[in-house]
Amino acid sequence: MSVLIFAEQEQGVFRKQSLEAASYASAWAQAQGTTAEAVVFGNTKSDSLAEYGISKCYMINDGPSERFEAHSYAWAIAQIAVESGAKLVVLGASANAQSIAPLLSVHLKAAFVSGVVSMTESSTPMTFKRTVFTNKGFSQTEVTSEVAIISLSANAYGLHPNPVHCDTIEKNRAELQDQAKTTPGAVDKAQGKISIADAEIVVSAGRGLKGPENWGMIEELAQVLGAATACSKPVSDLGWRPHSEHVGQTGKPVASNLYIAIGISGAIQHLAGVSASKTKVVINTDPEAPFFKAADYGIVGDAFEVIPQLIEKIKAFKSQNA
Amino acid sequence: MKILVCISNVPDTTAKINFKDNDTQFDTQGVPFVINPNDEFGLTRAMWFKEQNGATVDVATVGDASVEATLRKALAIGADEAYRIDTPALDGYQVAAELSALVKENGYDLVIAGRESIDYNGGMVPGMMAGILGYSFIHKCIELNIDQQTATAVREIDGGKESLTAQLPLVIGGQKGLVEEKDLKIPNMRGIMMARQKPLKVLPGIGAQPLTQDIHFAKPEARSQTTMISKDNLDELIEKLHTEAKVI
Numbered sequence A: 001m002s003v004l005i006f007a008e009q010e011q012g013v014f015r016k017q018s019l020e021a022a023s024y025a026s027a028w029a030q031a032q033g034t035t036a037e038a039v040v041f042g043n044t045k046s047d048s049l050a051e052y053g054i055s056k057c058y059m060i061n062d063g064p065s066e067r068f069e070a071h072s073y074a075w076a077i078a079q080i081a082v083e084s085g086a087k088l089v090v091l092g093a094s095a096n097a098q099s100i101a102p103l104l105s106v107h108l109k110a111a112f113v114s115g116v117v118s119m120t121e122s123s124t125p126m127t128f129k130r131t132v133f134t135n136k137g138f139s140q141t142e143v144t145s146e147v148a149i150i151s152l153s154a155n156a157y158g159l160h161p162n163p164v165h166c167d168t169i170e171k172n173r174a175e176l177q178d179q180a181k182t183t184p185g186a187v188d189k190a191q192g193k194i195s196i197a198d199a200e201i202v203v204s205a206g207r208g209l210k211g212p213e214n215w216g217m218i219e220e221l222a223q224v225l226g227a228a229t230a231c232s233k234p235v236s237d238l239g240w241r242p243h244s245e246h247v248g249q250t251g252k253p254v255a256s257n258l259y260i261a262i263g264i265s266g267a268i269q270h271l272a273g274v275s276a277s278k279t280k281v282v283i284n285t286d287p288e289a290p291f292f293k294a295a296d297y298g299i300v301g302d303a304f305e306v307i308p309q310l311i312e313k314i315k316a317f318k319s320q321n322a
Numbered sequence B: 001m002k003i004l005v006c007i008s009n010v011p012d013t014t015a016k017i018n019f020k021d022n023d024t025q026f027d028t029q030g031v032p033f034v035i036n037p038n039d040e041f042g043l044t045r046a047m048w049f050k051e052q053n054g055a056t057v058d059v060a061t062v063g064d065a066s067v068e069a070t071l072r073k074a075l076a077i078g079a080d081e082a083y084r085i086d087t088p089a090l091d092g093y094q095v096a097a098e099l100s101a102l103v104k105e106n107g108y109d110l111v112i113a114g115r116e117s118i119d120y121n122g123g124m125v126p127g128m129m130a131g132i133l134g135y136s137f138i139h140k141c142i143e144l145n146i147d148q149q150t151a152t153a154v155r156e157i158d159g160g161k162e163s164l165t166a167q168l169p170l171v172i173g174g175q176k177g178l179v180e181e182k183d184l185k186i187p188n189m190r191g192i193m194m195a196r197q198k199p200l201k202v203l204p205g206i207g208a209q210p211l212t213q214d215i216h217f218a219k220p221e222a223r224s225q226t227t228m229i230s231k232d233n234l235d236e237l238i239e240k241l242h243t244e245a246k247v248i
Ligand SMILES: Cc1cc2nc3c(=O)[nH]c(=O)nc-3n(C[C@H](O)[C@H](O)[C@H](O)COP(=O)(O)OP(=O)(O)OC[C@H]3O[C@@H](n4cnc5c(N)ncnc54)[C@H](O)[C@@H]3O)c2cc1C
Pocket: A205, A206, A207, A208, A209, A231, A232, A233, A234, A235, A246, A247, A248, A249, A250, A251, A262, A263, A264, A265, A266, A267, A268, A269, A270, A273, A283, A284, A285, A286, A289, A301, A302, A303, A304, B013, B037
């Protein structure tokens, strides 16, 4: 028996959500008296996985596997899950993980529980707490299959170091390519920007900003905080910002540690999608804006006045605390 | 080309969510239901395939008779035939297995489902269908074009997008981008009249079993008070974010 994670790396560095998966898996393994293991595509040093309790790393290491392809990745993970006797497979909430998990579920005839927010409370049967109705509720979900696959909601379980020794097992998967059903082409990705999925801090702005030409200060605030930028739905529908920044019930979910909402009224669909964030700061000219009721900290003020000052003050704070 | 659009019948985005029977069931009383927003984008994209390539477009929902109003709306938007698989939707796996049986039966080349339904947020039905059927799979699909048997698509990845090609048959998990918000088709009077004549077929289902069960629901805990800070005192905000919330 084991617990297996899909460890995703980007340019040789494991993503935070994979380290959260490692933390979760190693705590689960300890409770069950078993080992936490990882599947890695491409050649990456396993040190940081070992830091979070992964004691065996299957490295799938041949040319084609460098490039993500849902069917072939799911197939390879399924092979390893069977080989290692995995009872639980833990993934993050990345776009790639979300593509693999349902396919893996079919391979292993294993239940898939998505959006898991905390450590399982029961292991027989396995039961997980997950978000439903876009954070308007939670469900305790019981698994009736032998094996379970879960994806963790970002930043919910957190990072818990548990250093161990990690053995690396090289896997040659010549058949991997035969499993592919799509051919990946060009990638269009902003360099050096943090994605909403990975961000611990998200700076988000709405129609209160008046027009796309005013986003310079939003980008700057995000940059000084090491944050991702996001926006409300009308802002993306108006073409002021790309659709990939639209957050909320019908956009991307946000579960950051800090969410700063600037010139966003706080419609129910927006709130539902961002409410899993731990701390919310709202900046709005209208003291009656509904978002204030959902905020931890509120500032009534004009974004054009407040944001430039806030940028300067955070810069000063950062340089003092560096 | 034969297209199936999988439609999830979900509470309106503004609906308040309550649970009943000792928090073991979602309380649907007084809740207005709509086509899942992600599926609306897919349905409109399918209509364009119909207009431009002469595709046929069917829609299907797994659920009891209460979902029929939503299926009628899809017919009014322009779908040719609707299927209701007459069994309660219990989990993603069971729904995917039921829908896959229909796909096999009718031989669809393209299955359009949504990235996620906004009720149980599973994000799994399209991928599971692709797995069960052995079809190509593109999740979070934001652009889709088809020439003969080849699909050219764009999917969203974290922080960007990726172009890819795939052979039909294909399942996608679709979302905004397939078409824009302003392009969404809404039913007009003529469509509504025509929908009354169109077939809405009720199938018994294959008796697929779920792999999970929701045993208990809860609402989020009431949140703490909002601390208001003067716009002339931004240092206080920074101080609180640092020492109280510990997020910077
Ligand atoms: C089916 C459906 C799904 C939806 N899904 C989503 C979703 O996923 N995400 C989403 O965001 N929305 C969603 N919406 C839209 C939602 O209902 C709201 O219309 C939207 O969130 C409002 O965006 P906003 O707050 O940017 O704009 P507005 O509501 O116009 O608010 C602008 C705010 O800016 C403030 N303001 C103005 N000037 C300034 C200034 N100088 N400084 C500071 N503040 C200022 C105003 O007081 C106001 O509160 C959905 C709607 C529907 C019907």
